[in-house]
Amino acid sequence: MPLVWVTGTSGVGKSTVRAELRRRGFVAYDTDEDHLSRHFDRETGAEVLYPELAAQRTAEWFARHVQRVSPESVRRISAEVGDRLGFVCGSTENEDELWGEFAVVVHLSADPETIRRRLARRPPDAFGGTEEEVERILGWHAGSDAAYERFGARRVDATQPVGNVVDELLDACSAR
Incomplete structure (x- = not known):
């Protein structure tokens, strides 16, 4: 079975989907x-x-630093998963280096109002817990649906209850 990359901007529900x-x-x-x-x-x-x-x-901190996931760590997970269906949920600036490690890429999509509402529940020092970070996230989100679709990601509506989101995710992986 494939290894699946579940991605999207902060606030779309990646961690909640992973828990489910x-x-x-x-x-x-x-x-x-x-x-x-x-x-x-x-x-x-x-x-x-x-x-x-x-x-x-700060904006300066983000301009100076990059978040990365090593392809080697994804390959280790793939070896661990073996023939089972496995998932890696997250987002990173070097996604383009990782996509080839996954059989399926699924993009969780939500409207800005849903993202804003979800981020409002985060503690102030969690990422997305301040208005400045919310605006940064919404800026990243602005073109994300079109960009992910352009690169062939399968889109899942993440505004639904988490059980429905995971059902749709599994359908996108042909795992149900």
Whole structure:
């Protein structure tokens, strides 16, 4: 069975989908919660720590740093999953380097109002917990549906209840 990349901007529900996939017995990873993503200085390539406080995550910080998931970590997960259906949920700036490691790419899509409402439930120092970060996320989100579709990702409406989202995700993977 394939390894599936479940992606989308912050606030579309990737972590919630990952929890539901696990509840249903699937192998599912989250690039943030399972520490698959790392941050690097764009100029030096040195790994840097992600700022815990929102006040430290300025526009300048994001301009200077890049979030990446190593293709090697995805290959390790693929080997672990073997013949089973497995999922990696997340987003990263080097997605283009990772897509070839996945049999299926699914883009979770939600409207800006839904994303804003979901982000409003986050603590202030969680990513998306400040108005500045919400605006940054909505800026990234603005062209995401068209971009993901242009690259062949299968779109799933993430505004539905999580059970329906996962059912549609499994249908997109022909796993139901």
